[in-house]
Amino acid sequence: MQNDQKIRIVIYEDNRDLREGMTFLLQATPGLEFAGAFPDATNLEMQIPGLKPDVVLMDIDMPGRSGIDAATIVKALRPETQVLMLTVFEDEEKVFQAIRNGASGYLLKRTPPTEIISAIQDVHIGGSPMTSTIARRVLRFFQQQPPSGSSRPDYDLSPRELEILKSMVKGYSYKLIAEEHFISVDTVRSHIRHIYEKLQVNSKTEAVLKALREKIV
Amino acid sequence: MQNDQKIRIVIYEDNRDLREGMTFLLQATPGLEFAGAFPDATNLEMQIPGLKPDVVLMDIDMPGRSGIDAATIVKALRPETQVLMLTVFEDEEKVFQAIRNGASGYLLKRTPPTEIISAIQDVHIGGSPMTSTIARRVLRFFQQQPPSGSSRPDYDLSPRELEILKSMVKGYSYKLIAEEHFISVDTVRSHIRHIYEKLQVNSKTEAVLKALREKIV
DNA sequence: GAATTTATCACCCTTTCGTGCTATTTACCT
DNA sequence: AGGTAAATAGCACGAAAGGGTGATAAATTC
Numbered sequence: 377m378q379n380d381q382k383i384r385i386v387i388y389e390d391n392r393d394l395r396e397g398m399t400f401l402l403q404a405t406p407g408l409e410f411a412g413a414f415p416d417a418t419n420l421e422m423q424i425p426g427l428k429p430d431v432v433l434m435d436i437d438m439p440g441r442s443g444i445d446a447a448t449i450v451k452a453l454r455p456e457t458q459v460l461m462l463t464v465f466e467d468e469e470k471v472f473q474a475i476r477n478g479a480s481g482y483l484l485k486r487t488p489p490t491e492i493i494s495a496i497q498d499v500h501i502g503g504s505p506m507t508s509t510i511a512r513r514v515l516r517f518f519q520q521q522p523p524s525g526s527s528r529p530d531y532d533l534s535p536r537e538l539e540i541l542k543s544m545v546k547g548y549s550y551k552l553i554a555e556e557h558f559i560s561v562d563t564v565r566s567h568i569r570h571i572y573e574k575l576q577v578n579s580k581t582e583a584v585l586k587a588l589r590e591k592i593v
Numbered sequence: 594m595q596n597d598q599k600i601r602i603v604i605y606e607d608n609r610d611l612r613e614g615m616t617f618l619l620q621a622t623p624g625l626e627f628a629g630a631f632p633d634a635t636n637l638e639m640q641i642p643g644l645k646p647d648v649v650l651m652d653i654d655m656p657g658r659s660g661i662d663a664a665t666i667v668k669a670l671r672p673e674t675q676v677l678m679l680t681v682f683e684d685e686e687k688v689f690q691a692i693r694n695g696a697s698g699y700l701l702k703r704t705p706p707t708e709i710i711s712a713i714q715d716v717h718i719g720g721s722p723m724t725s726t727i728a729r730r731v732l733r734f735f736q737q738q739p740p741s742g743s744s745r746p747d748y749d750l751s752p753r754e755l756e757i758l759k760s761m762v763k764g765y766s767y768k769l770i771a772e773e774h775f776i777s778v779d780t781v782r783s784h785i786r787h788i789y790e791k792l793q794v795n796s797k798t799e800a801v802l803k804a805l806r807e808k809i810v
Numbered sequence: 811g812a813a814t815t816t817a818t819c820a821c822c823c824t825t826t827c828g829t830g831c832t833a834t835t836t837a838c839c840t
Numbered sequence: 841a842g843g844t845a846a847a848t849a850g851c852a853c854g855a856a857a858g859g860g861t862g863a864t865a866a867a868t869t870c
Contacts, residue, residue: 475735481725495725503725504732508698508712511728512721518692518731534846547799549826561826563848569829570846578828579856580798582764588805751816766856778856780818786859787816796826797857 382409383500386429388446389462390415390438394485398433401489408496415439417446424453431496434479436463436470444473451478458499466510472517482506531574540567545584599626600717603646605663606679607632607655611702615650618706625713632656634663641670648713651696653680653687661690668695675716683727689734699723748791757784762801 385402389395395413402410411427414420418440424432432450436443447459460481461474471482481499483492484507495505506514533541543553550568554561568580577583602619606612612630619627628644631637635657641649649667653660664676677698678691688699698716700709701724712722723731750758760770767785771778785797794800 475732480729480732498725502729504729505725506728508715508720508722511723511731512697512719514728514731514735515692515697515721517735536847544798545802547794547796547802549796551826559847560849562850565828566848566850568827572828577764579764579766580827581761581801584798584801585762585764753817768856776817777819779820782858783818785857789858795858 382407383496384409384411384428384430385433385496386411386423386427386431387413387433388415388417388420388438388443389413389433389435391435394435398492401493405493408493417441417443417449420446420449421453424450424457428454429457431458431460431500433460433462433492433496436461436474444470444477447474447479448477460495460499460505466507466513468513471510471513475514480504482510533571533574537567537571537574540564541571541583541587544568544571544580545587547584599624600713601626601628601645601647602650602713603628603640603644603648604630604650605632605634605637605655605660606630606650606652608652611652615709618710622710625710634658634660634666637663637666638670641667641674645671646674648675648677648717650677650679650709650713653678653691661687661694661696664691664696665694677712677716677722683724683730685730688727688730692731697721699727750788750791754784754788754791757781758788758800758804761785761788761797762804764801 385408387395387398387402389398392415395415399410399413402408411429412423414423416438417434420441432447434443434447434450438446443461443463447461450457450459458480459478460483461479462483462485463470464485466484474482481495481504483495483505487495487507498505539557540553543556548556550561550564554564557564568583571583572578575583575586577586602625604612604615604619606615609632612632616627616630619625628646629640631640633655634651637658649664651660651664651667655663660678660680664678667674667676675697676695677700678696679700679702680687681702683701691699698712698721700712700722704712704724715722756774757770760773765773767778767781771781774781785800788800789795792800792803794803
C-alpha cells in the first residue's frame with residue numbers, strides 16, 4: 377500500500393509518562409519515524425497537515441477535544457493517515473464511535489510495547505489491529521444478537537406474515553400493503569392480526585419496533 | 594464465562610494432513626480436550642449434540658456442506674459453542690457470511706500452531722481472534738454504511754418535539770405520550786404534526802423509522 | 811418593542827387501525 | 841381420508857391517528 381519509507385507517527389496522549397515512553401519507543405525502533413507528540417488534540421488542524429503522519433496514535437480520553445472527535449478530523453484532513461486508538465477501557469460505545477469516525481485500530485494502553493510497534497506497522501500496511509475482546513464486540517454488533525446467544529425467541533411467523541411485516545417496516549399503510557401484495561385490505565388486516573398475536577404487540581409501531589430490534593426483517 | 598474445565602474441541606477439516614496435525618496439536622496441549630475430527634460436516638447434526646464441543650474449528654471450504662452453513666447449524670444446535678473459521682483465503686464475501694452466521698473468529702490456515710491454540714483459548718473466554726486484515730475489512734464495512742459523523746441531517750426539531758419523538762419511538766400511543774408529558778392529546782397531536790412536517794413523513798411508523806435510522810433518538 | 815418561535819389547547823372531519831367473528835380454498839401431514 | 845395450518849376475504853364497530861384551521865401566552869430573537 378505504501379512505499380518502504382519510514383512510517384511517520386504522531387502521538388496524542390495527555391499522560392506525560394506514557395507519551396514520553398512511547399516517544400522513546402518510537403525513536404528507538406528502526407523503520408519508524410517519530411514526527412511529534414502532543415498532550416491534547418486542540419490544535420490538531422494546525423499540526424497534522426505539516427507533520428503528515430502515516431499513523432496517529434490517539435488517546436481516547438483527553439482534556440479538551442476527545443480522541444474520537446480528533447480521529448474524525450484527522451481522517452477529514454488526511455484520509456490516508458491511519459488512526460490507532462489507545463484506551464484504558466474497552467467501552468462499547470466509544471469503540472463504535474471511534475470506528476464509525478474512521479479509526480483503523482483499537483488497542484488497550486496496557487498492550488506491551490512490542491505489540492504496539494507491530495500494530496503500527498500492521499495498521500500502516502492496511503490491517504486493523506484490535507484486541508480480540510473488541511473484535512468480539514464488533515462482530516456481535518454485526519450479528520446484532522443478544523449476549524451469549526442462548527435464547528433467540530422464535531415467533532414462528534408464516535412466510536406470508538413475514539412479507540407483510542416487512543412491508544410494515546417500510547412504513548406502509550394497510551392500503552399500500554394490500555396493493556403491494558395484490559390482496560385485499562381485509563386480508564392484510566387478517567395477517568397483521570396474527571402477527572400481533574405472535575409478536576405479542578398491539579400496534580403497528582410496536583410491531584415494527586420489535587421487528588427491527590429482534591428480527592432480521 | 595466458563596469454568597476452568599478443559600476446552601472441548603471438534604475439528605471439521607477435509608484436508609487429512611491438516612486435520613491430523615491439528616488433532617495432534619490439540620492432544621498435546623494441556624487445557625484442551627480433543628473431542629473429535631471429521632473430514633466433512635454432513636453429519637454434524639448427529640455429532641455436535643453428543644460431543645458437546647466448547648469450540649469448533651471449521652474449515653470454510655469442504656466437500657458437501659460448506660463451513661458457513663455448518664457454522665449456522667452449530668450455532669443453532671449449541672449456541673454456547675464458539676465457532677472458529679479456518680480458511681486459506683480472506684475472501685471478503687465468505688468472511689461476512691461466516692460472521693453473520695455466528696462465527697466468532699476467523700483465522701488463516703497458515704497461522705502458526707501456537708497462535709491457533711491461543712485463538713482457541715481466546716474465543717472460549719469470549720474474544721474474537723481474527724487477523725488484522727480481516728478486522729480491517731469488517732471495520733470498513735462498518736464505516737461505509739452510515740454516512741454518519743460529520744454530515745448528519747439536521748431536522749431542527751425543538752427540544753419538546755424531540756421528547757415527543759422519543760416517546761413515539763417507544764411505541765407509545767398519543768394518549769400515553771400525553772400522559773407521560775402531562776399535556777393533552779391535542780397538544781401531542783400538534784407536536785407530532787410539526788414533527789411530521791420537519792421529517793417529511795406522514796405517519797407514526799414512518800416517523801419512528803426515520804428517527805431510528807437517521808437520528809440518535 | 812415588534813416579530814418569531816415554541817408550547818399549549820380546541821374543534822371538526824376523514825382515514826386508518828385494532829379487534830372480534832366467520833368462512834372458503836389450498837396445502838401439507840400422517 | 842381427516843386434521844391442521846396458512847392464506848384469502850368479508851363484515852362491523854369503536855378507538856386511534858392524521859389533516860385542516862385557529863387561538864393564546866410565554867420566551868426568544870432581532
